[in-house]
Amino acid sequence: MKVAxxxxxxxxxxxxxxxxxxxxxxxxxxxxxxRSALELFTERGYEETTVDDIAEAADVSQRTFFRYxxxxxxxxxxxxxxxxxxxxxxxxARPPGEAPLDALRLALAESWDTIGEAVEQVVPxxxxxxxxxxxxxxxxxxxxxxxxxxxxxxxxxxxxxxREGLDIDRDPRPRVVVAVFGAVMRVTERIWSARDDAGLAAxxxxxxxxxxxxxxxxxxxxxxxxx
Amino acid sequence: MKVAxxxxxxxxxxxxxxxxxxxxxxxxxxxxxxRSALELFTERGYEETTVDDIAEAADVSQRTFFRYxxxxxxxxxxxxxxxxxxxxxxxxARPPGEAPLDALRLALAESWDTIGEAVEQVVPxxxxxxxxxxxxxxxxxxxxxxxxxxxxxxxxxxxxxxREGLDIDRDPRPRVVVAVFGAVMRVTERIWSARDDAGLAAxxxxxxxxxxxxxxxxxxxxxxxxx
DNA sequence: AGGCTAATGACAGCCTCTGACAGTTGACAA
DNA sequence: TTGTCAACTGTCAGAGGCTGTCATTAGCCT
Numbered sequence: 001m002k003v004a005x006x007x008x009x010x011x012x013x014x015x016x017x018x019x020x021x022x023x024x025x026x027x028x029x030x031x032x033x034x035r036s037a038l039e040l041f042t043e044r045g046y047e048e049t050t051v052d053d054i055a056e057a058a059d060v061s062q063r064t065f066f067r068y069x070x071x072x073x074x075x076x077x078x079x080x081x082x083x084x085x086x087x088x089x090x091x092x093a094r095p096p097g098e099a100p101l102d103a104l105r106l107a108l109a110e111s112w113d114t115i116g117e118a119v120e121q122v123v124p125x126x127x128x129x130x131x132x133x134x135x136x137x138x139x140x141x142x143x144x145x146x147x148x149x150x151x152x153x154x155x156x157x158x159x160x161x162x163r164e165g166l167d168i169d170r171d172p173r174p175r176v177v178v179a180v181f182g183a184v185m186r187v188t189e190r191i192w193s194a195r196d197d198a199g200l201a202a203x204x205x206x207x208x209x210x211x212x213x214x215x216x217x218x219x220x221x222x223x224x225x226x227x
Numbered sequence: 228m229k230v231a232x233x234x235x236x237x238x239x240x241x242x243x244x245x246x247x248x249x250x251x252x253x254x255x256x257x258x259x260x261x262r263s264a265l266e267l268f269t270e271r272g273y274e275e276t277t278v279d280d281i282a283e284a285a286d287v288s289q290r291t292f293f294r295y296x297x298x299x300x301x302x303x304x305x306x307x308x309x310x311x312x313x314x315x316x317x318x319x320a321r322p323p324g325e326a327p328l329d330a331l332r333l334a335l336a337e338s339w340d341t342i343g344e345a346v347e348q349v350v351p352x353x354x355x356x357x358x359x360x361x362x363x364x365x366x367x368x369x370x371x372x373x374x375x376x377x378x379x380x381x382x383x384x385x386x387x388x389x390r391e392g393l394d395i396d397r398d399p400r401p402r403v404v405v406a407v408f409g410a411v412m413r414v415t416e417r418i419w420s421a422r423d424d425a426g427l428a429a430x431x432x433x434x435x436x437x438x439x440x441x442x443x444x445x446x447x448x449x450x451x452x453x454x
Numbered sequence: 455a456g457g458c459t460a461a462t463g464a465c466a467g468c469c470t471c472t473g474a475c476a477g478t479t480g481a482c483a484a
Numbered sequence: 485t486t487g488t489c490a491a492c493t494g495t496c497a498g499a500g501g502c503t504g505t506c507a508t509t510a511g512c513c514t
Contacts (some may be wrong), residue, residue, distance in 0.1 A: 024482050052470065061357060061494050066471065139374060147370035172414065172437055177257035186377070187402045210399055249511050277500060288463050293502065462509070
């Protein structure tokens with residue numbers, strides 16, 4: 001189970017953060033709790049899984065679970081949180097010349113891979129994607145998901161306002177564009193989760209397609225189908 | 228405590244649905260629970276109010292509360308539900324020629340009064356508006372609010388799809404427009420709830436203003452401020 | 455008036471989450 | 485190596501949301 005060096009040379013690690021046995025154990029317990037939780041959630045359902053079940057599957061007490069995660073819900077969204085932060089970084093990295101909606105669309109397009117990597121470091125990507133469908137079909141989880149999405153949008157709206165040199169408290173447009181972007185994302189997730197093919201690639205393609213349709217859907221004429 | 232006539236002439240009531248003493252009592256208990264709940268929520272906070280508190284304020288047992296409302300949350304949103312159904316009716320009543328976004332905007336504009344009336348029949352409108360601010364500042368309530376908004380959007384999207392003669396499962400545009408509309412509504416609510424003037428009139432004006440800015444915010448140039 | 459049924463209250467119990475206390479184990483210095 | 489300190493953990497007790505059960509009450513109907 002040991003991973004670090006033979007005896008105990010803490011100065012060999014880079015100046016970054018130097019794991020330490022205790023830290024390693026903690027991280028392993030956390031990841032184990034996370035995996036146990038997501039597996040149970042996807043197999044038997046979120047509501048049907050008690051915290052005691054998760055704790056037992058990870059061989060810790062219920063009390064310990066709550067020391068790692070403030071709530072059952074927080075455990076459920078821990079991985080999503082990782083993914084989202086990657087997207088935020090990508091938005092930050094966009095060149096300032098682009099129109100806001102374009103910047104968001106392109107940031108998303110180029111962060112899919114980074115997101116996949118981040119997820120894989122904690123739980124199998126496939127498990128995460130399967131759990132995403134559980135979110136959509138579980139009212140309590142969907143509610144939490146939407147609230148978290150709103151918070152994320154607020155954060156991104158500030159970034160957009162900064163890019164455009166606008167005061168977010170005086171000009172509503174940054175929030176409006178981001179809200180529109182988020183709305184399309186949610187519609188996409190919903191449709192994706194109802195499909196048979198619920199892989200990452202399918203979600204990526206759907207998202208790209210729908211984002212391209214925002215402007216025409218709002219302004220253009222509605223004559224003629226366009227699956 | 229008695230309210231009805233002296234002895235018992237049930238045939239005096241209109242043919243509509245003939246209340247009956249039992250029905251009346253039920254409705255009064257429900258309204259009392261609703262008022263007690265909203266008052267406690269606004270005075271001391273949602274999380275700080277227990278179901279026992281509400282039941283006690285309405286002089287019923289906790290068990291009875293749960294027979295009227297499936298959850299504390301359901302009680303919190305009961306009045307909002309009334310308001311929303313009025314809006315849906317207004318959308319239905321819009322002439323078929325209008326562009327979807329216009330239909331939504333106009334339906335909203337003309338349903339404010341009806342909404343006010345519907346609310347007043349259960350609790351004071353002012354109490355409802357005050358509670359709306361509690362929703363925005365209480366994570367658990369905000370989450371529930373957003374989930375409910377999503378369900379409402381799905382319903383409206385079907386209406387829009389019907390108006391335009393589109394298959395909602397083959398054309399994403401109805402959902403997209405409605406999602407955009409809903410997104411703007413939520414941004415408006417949020418900004419409104421953070422203001423000092425949180426009356427109904429202020430919300431109505433803010434909504435009208437923001438909805439007019441959707442299209443320019445997405446397509447137009449972003450040069451020049453426009454509070 | 456008397457029977458029928460809906461509505462209520464009074465437990466008992468499950469689940470999420472928290473505080474308190476004590477036991478265990480890694481980290482670090484003597 | 486050993487002892488001390490701090491972090492991590494388990495156990496216990498309890499609050500609050502929510503549900504099932506059962507006896508009692510109260511409206512309704514003949």
